[in-house]
Amino acid sequence: RQVSTQSTGLFIFILKLFLVAMGRLRRTRTHKNNKAIRKGCKTKRRTKDLDQIYEDMKPENREKLENQEPDLDAPGLGQHYCVPCSRYFCDQEALEVHQNSKPHKRRVKLLKTEEPYDPEKHG
Numbered sequence: 610r611q612v613s614t615q616s617t618g619l620f621i622f623i624l625k626l627f628l629v630a631m632g633r634l635r636r637t638r639t640h641k642n643n644k645a646i647r648k649g650c651k652t653k654r655r656t657k658d659l660d661q662i663y664e665d666m667k668p669e670n671r672e673k674l675e676n677q678e679p680d681l682d683a684p685g686l687g688q689h690y691c692v693p694c695s696r697y698f699c700d701q702e703a704l705e706v707h708q709n710s711k712p713h714k715r716r717v718k719l720l721k722t723e724e725p726y727d728p729e730k731h732g
Contacts, residue, residue: 657695663725665692693717 657665665674671692680687689698691707693716698704707713 659720659723660726662693662695662720665695666720693720 664670674690674692677687677690684697685699685703687697689701689704690696691698691704691713694707694713696707698707
């Protein structure tokens with residue numbers, strides 16, 4: 610019986626050594642040449658441009674966005690919306706936490722400091 614346990618242990622040792630020596634199949638970076646997946650990753654979290662947000666920040670548009678009809682497709686039925694970041698939230702608490710976050714404060718500061726693009730002025 611001792612011989613069989615030694616041979617089993619030797620077999621496992623040789624198998625592990627073989628796997629280390631041969632290496633494993635590469636599992637990472639598999640989407641490098643797949644255009645559809647790359648494009649999906651780029652556009653998944655795309656937000657509105659600043660010019661569009663400036664339009665949303667106007668009082669008449671802001672009122673419409675903050676008091677929307679319930680939308681079944683939007684998180685929180687579209688009732689909790691951050692206008693500067695153009696994001697929906699599931700409840701009021703999540704919206705308040707977001708409004709105290711660094712990305713939100715950066716976006717608000719960016720909207721206050723930069724002017725909207727005016728094609729008549731620039732071209």
